Amino acid sequence: MIATARPIIRRFLLLLACGGTATLLLLAGLGTYAYRTAREDALEQARASAEAGRAALEQVVQIVDLQVRLLRNAFLMALAGRPDAAEPGSLGPQTDPGPTRGVTLSLPTAPHNPQARRRMAAAQALYPLQRVLREVMPELRWTYVFDAGRDFVSVYPWLDPPTILGEAEMEAAQRAFLGWWEYDVALGALPQRNPDRTGYWTPVYVDAGGAGLMVSHAVPVDADGQFQALTGADLLVSSLSDMLARRTGGGRFVVIDQKDMAVADAEGRIAGEMRAAQSLLGGPPPVPEAGWVRAGPAWMIALPVAGTPWVLVHSLDAAAVRRQALADVVPYLILAGVVLAGLGLLFFAMLQQFLRPAAGLADYAKRLADSPEPVPPPTVPAPWRPWFTRLEAAVREQRAMTLQRQLAETLKAAVVDVALDAVIIADGEGRVVAFNPGAERIFGYRSDDAIGRRIGELIVPPETRAAHESGMERFRRTRAATVLGRRLELEAMRADGSRFPVELAIHHVSVAGQDSFAAYARDLTPQQEAAREIETQQARIHQIEKLSAMGSLLAGVAHELNNPLAILVAQSTLLREKAGTPDLQRRAERIHAAAERAGRIVKSFLAMARQKPPERVPASLNEAVRAAAEMTAYGARSSGIAVTMALDPALPLAELDRDMMGQVVANLLINAQQALAEQPEPRCITVTTRSIEEDGARWVALEVADNGPGVPAAVAARIFDPYFTTKPSGAGTGIGLSICRTVVEAHGGSIALLQAAGGGACFRVRLRAIDGEAEAAPPAPPRASGLSFLLVDDEPDLAASLAEMLQGLGHDAVIAPSPGVALELAQEGDYDGVIADLRMPGLDGAALRRALVAIDPGWAARVVIMTGDTVQGPVAIARGGEAEGAVVLEKPFGPAELREAIAPIVEARRR
Template identity: 55%
Template sequence: MRSGAPIPDFGEAQLRAVLDAIPARVALIDRGGRCRYANRELAEFVGLTPETALGRTVTEMLGEAAGVLLAGQGGRALDGETVRWAGWLPFHNRAERRYVQRILLPHRGADGTVDGYFIFSRDLTELVESERRLLETGAQLRGSEALSSAIVASALDAVVVMDEAGLVMEWNPAAERTFGYARHSAIGRPVAELIVPPMMRRRHVDGMRRYMETGIGTVIGHRVEVEATRADGSIFPCELAITEARLPGRRLFTAHLRDLTEQRAAAAEIEGQRTRLHHVEKLSAMGSLLAGVAHELNNPLAILLAQATLLRDQATTPELRRRAERIHAAAERSGRIVKSFLAIARQEAPRRTLVRLAAVVDAAVELTAYGARSAGIAVDVTHDPDLPPVQGDGDLLGQVVANLLVNAQQALQDRPEPRRISVWTRRAGEGAVVVVADNGGGVPADLKSRIFEPYFTTKPAGAGTGIGLAICRSIVGAHGGRVELEDVPDGGARFLVWLPCEAAVEPAEAATPDRADESLAVLVVDDEPDVAESLAEILEIQGHRVTVRESGQAALAAARRTRFDIVFADLRMPGMDGIALRRTLMAEQPQVGARTVLVTGDTVLGASTARARRDGALVLEKPFTPSDVRTALEQALMKRDPPAS
């Protein structure tokens, strides 16, 4: 837990609602002894708000006595122990002492180490005082049944009074509500028969007999958590405290019981939120790792794709050309898959352009093809040739389709053959629809209304996170569309993604500059010699004169000696990187600086690419084809010289 950090942001609204609903004072204390979270009940007790309580020490909030006591208990909690304590405490903002029951639970971070502890504290002053007054009044009035009954009846917790034989003497209204027995039917019956689960009754009877004979007991005088049973046979957790009252000629035992069902459910919800948060953090780390691996593949893929293209174009025999084409196709497919991964993980704002759904669907099918093929699943794709484009982010829409395809594959894994996924696009009124259907078992009717809820999943533990369909709905909704699950008469599931179509006319192609086919002086800068040489070969085959340098400093020195028309510079290099080189050229040779193309495979993890685009630089992403290089070159030639300062 970072110093100064509040409770994690993920799911904060739900988590706060749960903690505020607990009838207890809740705080999260870090290793420095400072409050990192306080629920509303605790904040109001100490005269603060949940926000102003943050960062304060226990001593500052509760006073010196409470701070000294909690220091020792907190140390045990930081060692991983669950600490339970009950007793009287003075508070600096209260005129009287309060009787407090406290539980300290260690809080573990994502790495499993204890970085703080939760405090769950309940003020039992009124209950203890009620007990005390009951005993005092009973001793003074010696059996004033009316007064005793009035006090017991007012208690919020279940109060059961029994004699030495374990027979019920008093059964208050809270006990009636908790256990389901009316008072008249409970009086005179053995308490074990009413509230003790059958499997624990022998132990209860033996414990009472041992206490009556020896005075040694493990429950009387302590607060413990046990299981109890109701009239309908259901078993539930409860907190039990038994006190003994010695009267002339006999002894009475008063049991105070509190139903912990809601408290346990709240604690389980908190733990579930923490587990989901840790899971999302792991997914995020895995996504970053995957993006990093994809980025590292870009340089060798750029070399492979460029060399395969050159080998194909320069092949001297049909057989050699066929082999080169197979290498080129495999390299191109690898490049598309890597770019798809990077597009999904790209941490940028959505980029809205005219998107052709057929291309989006085909890319998603190719990305998930291995999983389908290895599982023996046939994938059929059909496109409406007259489908107009949609306005949106192609990467995000591709993520939606890929997610639906992966879900369909998982639904078919344990199904008998034939296993089929059908994908098609079609026009629907003023919009377009992408349909992903499978012949699996379908979605049960009682779950259809919940499948788009975050973290709801029908998959077994470890097989899904429950956030995929929620993300799909969010992405499609941001595009002005919707995602629906449609009933399939012959079984299976069918998801429909509805999107609005664009009526806008696509812009006409810009005229190619006159110099695009002329021989240009090009400077290539890359600290990876193989990448630089591959790019240089592509440019030379296209008829240009190429100079190669392996660092930004060497490239700047060459640019000061020789006039270049275009510069291709790797974005990330040791020393002077591509952005610094471009800025220096913009200052010294504005025309060359404006026509500097930054080459990168860093489209996800670094901020350099986004910064370069904000500066107006052209970016060529690895792996690139000769066509990509020609397009980048033509775009660079269209750059106008910046105005003279």
């Protein structure tokens, strides 16, 4: 410890030997510093006083400007509001009208055109406002309106014209009056001098009315794009001097205008006489905002007054500033002497109680740092022993903290390495210094290949690299960042050049003045694909709901058509059977054929709308084609499209659901019709069925071809995708061909787009052919007679037609006018069966059946329910839970369908 302290002791001895010189230099330095500091403080205090004076001046200026602009706005409002007729003015003596009026000065030879009279009336309408403004601020000597046409001057408060124009003859008064427009206040409003139409202040001048020195503030008044007048106010210079005297501290305060004339003086030295600012200051004024400037025996500072061309100059006596500064230096000089006197005593105390123990403490700290084993402390004075104990504890704690920090850094590195997202560390130049495995997986670079390269050329697309580099350069220059600490979604680039969306967050770290950036990137491709899938599913659900609603509407329309069609079928059947002549019979057959055709079309619609499980049976594809062609025939005819059917009569059977396959064929036909809608004639659709051998199997093939524009190659690859459509908005849903493919593939077949021979589109459907015959029609039920039926329908014509058909089959029929009457008749009479319509007011057919079954369970097999709603009808029948065994007769129907419906009743009676 002694060896360590010896160099320090020698240095302190050398310091003591040089103490005298050092002390003198210290005293000089402290004195100089204290003097300069005190002088700067004094000047700063004076500057604060000057700032307060400037603020007071600016407040007065703002009030004057506000009042002048209030006059301007009031004048414009009065001018726009069609003011009353103006009171005449003159240049001769006038009677004092009191405080409520001002004076209007006008040449007797002035033409006073209507516009000038309107301006004069608008100016005279300002007298009440001018009175209020004068009461608010008495320092305003006059407020006035100068006419742009030099026709009048309106002044408040009132003053007798001769007092300001002179009591000479009228011609001299007129020259004096016209000379007012050559004053600075009038010239400053001219458009050529004031193109921006801003407010302005005049230089100081002596008031012609004897008020002393004044300055004027005015604002041009423009209306309808033309210069109309100016509004202004005269401010007494004495009021500014009084204000400065009240609000400022020591020194001189002088306000200078744009011509270097004194506007105001806090000492009151102007005294109604215009004086140059230099005569008051004792020298030329300094440059505004240049700070304190030494000018001879004074310090000066110039502060511009906002809103005016004035400058407030504050002047301080340099000798007074010097005396104030020297007074602040004296305590420092005394203190320096005391310090110098005690330096010797302090040196000895420091040597014994501080230097040697401190050197021992430093030596002990070094040994603790170098040795991992405990080190005994040296012998030191008692006050120092706790420090050695604390040092030992601090070293132990530091070692523990270092170990923890190393462990934390190791854990952080492990977390970064196992992170699923990309973590990239770059230095201040944007060069990669760390690239975790997540970044390797996401961006496709190996860590060794990425480190050392600029992050912009690794993951930033070329079109945005310039913006990236510009942002980095701007941050290095200004430390202003727009993306740091934010989560951004943008496009990034992989090693193979592919683009993909990422969520990016960049964090800035600065250690020892060195910048680093940590970028965390997450691949958003899975999330966006999931979002698109959700949107697609929502669109699908929406389309399904629309189709469901369309199906319900279609079922309702079909139900409304079935009742009159049932009457038409029944009556045409009866008419055909009872026709007396061949001609009448042919007509009846035509009516019957048309009614049956309408019925088949309605049933096809209902089959498309009906939601039922698929029923695949051996059937001929030709039947589904004919049904679909018949259903879509009207659209083809109305569009002038010729549909050619080439159906193979020897076509093998296929196992199919007739309704679903009919929907497929109808959709292909409708698509072909829409494709031909805008094409010139001839428009042709060819429907062909045939048997083919492909892929080692026998197939039933259907081809629907048109001579339309065909399908572009870019669209053909997606034409079977769900919700993809080439039709305009509102003309298609994009699910027709997708459903067709689903239905055909569910049948074990395929659908494909081919090139038609005429250049149009051709869709081919393949279904596996099977051996066998189509389901035979059920045999005709046995004919029996003598049965009695009770008929119930809310449409009398349909009930009457049904009764005639039953009579034609050899049965008796009684028509009940309502379901309630039918229930009574069924209980009282001896009826073999009841035929009731499903939809009737009050008690419907299903409820009637349930009521009869409740009375006698034997009625369950003797009630036939008619319905034209084959979609919701079965649901309504089954709603009571007693639908088992119910016989349903679908409208429209003929004698054959009626005979089949009542066959169980006839067979039961025969047995």
